[in-house]
Amino acid sequence: MINWQRIEVASNRPYPIFLGVPLEGLGEYLQTRSLTFDNILIISTPNVADRYLDRLMEGLKDFVVNTLSVPDGEEQKSLARIAQLTTEAMGLGVDRRTLVIALGGGVIGDLGGFFASIFMRGIRLVQVPTTLLAQVDSSIGGKVAVNHPAGKNLLGSFYPPMAVWTDFSTLETLPWSEVQNGLAETIKHALIADRDLFEYLEKNLEAIRRRDMTVWKEMAGRSLAVKVKKVSEDELEQGSRALLNLGHSFGHALETELEYKGITHGQGVSAGLVAAACLANSRGMLNSAEVERIVNLLKGFDLITKVDTGALERLMEHMKGDKKNQAGKKILILPKGLGLSVIVKDCTDQEILLAWQDVT
Ligand SMILES: NC(=O)c1ccc[n+]([C@@H]2O[C@H](COP(=O)([O-])OP(=O)(O)OC[C@H]3O[C@@H](n4cnc5c(N)ncnc54)[C@H](O)[C@@H]3O)[C@@H](O)[C@H]2O)c1
Secondary structure (H helix, E strand, O other), rough: OOOEEEEOOOOOOOOEEEOOHHHHHHHHHOOOOHHOOOOOEEEOOOHHHHHHHHHHHHHHOOOOEEEEOOOOOHHHOOHHHHHHHHHHHHHHHOOEEEEEEEOOHHHHHHHHHHHHHHHHHHOOOEEEEHHHHHHHOOOOOOOOEEOOOOOEEEEEEEEOEEEEEEEEHHHHOOOHHHHHHHHHHHHHHHHHHHHHHHHHHOOHHHHHHHOOOOHHHHHHHHHHHHHHHHHHHOOOOOHHHHHHOOOHHHHHHHHOOOOOOOOOOOHHHHHHHHHHHHHHHOOOOOOOHHHHHHHHHHHHHHHHHHHHOOOOOHHHHHHOOOOOOOOOOOEEEEEOOOOOOOEOOOOHHHHHHHHHHHHH
């Protein structure tokens, strides 16, 4: 029985995503591509490397492999860490014929990917995502970046990998709070373009909570298919890729207000999805029963649907800095029923303020 799948991502440089493949099998695939590189640099974090590096190395016995370790944490996505990686890579003899494997969650994917995109003007890259968020979202679409004190992901590029290698079994060791981050993005994907996925999540809530891997694979496969579709339609985010920001304009404002403390990204997105749903409801795009279903699904995964901050004016202020805004106008993504979202350019501050009031 074939239990793995290959999905092609349309891009300036198209690439495959391999789903349900074992970490040990990556080496065999790389043998078929080895004309383009002659040594490998794995970038990972101890948390992930301790669990999964041996399995990956199992398949890489015929290659010259070096490994660089990066501590855990969003703050590692920095130019200082890129400089450090460069020094270490030069010490290891990394050159233009090196392939980088980013083994880890979205932080390693973004950091390792950005490193690969600029080291010697760009070297080959394979993404091996190990969190739910990275598997359904960040490893797909070619965005790589580091942060700057002036903003998250401010310095980055579009750098499609040679391949994405996704072994779902790595999810078995993921802590629940990290699972929630991926679930929030999965609910977002369902609301953007897949009503069946929304209903699948509702129906399988308990199975997902008890980590039924058969259900997780189905859920992750459907979720990432939405991301693949959107980035394939609009790789450089000139139009419809912006739909992937559903819930994020509100969520980022919240994370900024709370200085990224005491709130995970998934919780920010969750509250953001509720705010977007309430705004859509006020415009007649979503009925009250549908808003309730969204709220119930989020709550079912212990995601927040209300936040305890009275700082409405400041939340409004933070939304002014949203990257999607055009000529001072706030651009929002709103759900239109369950399973379809649209870009809305004419929301007034009053409407947005009322949506904030619904979640605070
Ligand atoms: N490039 C994109 O398109 C894109 C999209 C969404 C998010 N992102 C970025 O992704 C980052 C967040 O990624 P994340 O949520 O994966 O967080 P993360 O990379 O920080 O990983 C979360 C934690 O899980 C641990 N971990 C990873 N895999 C594990 C496993 N299999 N078992 C046990 N522990 C494991 C990590 O060590 C870390 O402690 C942010 O920096 C965000 O900006 C990028």
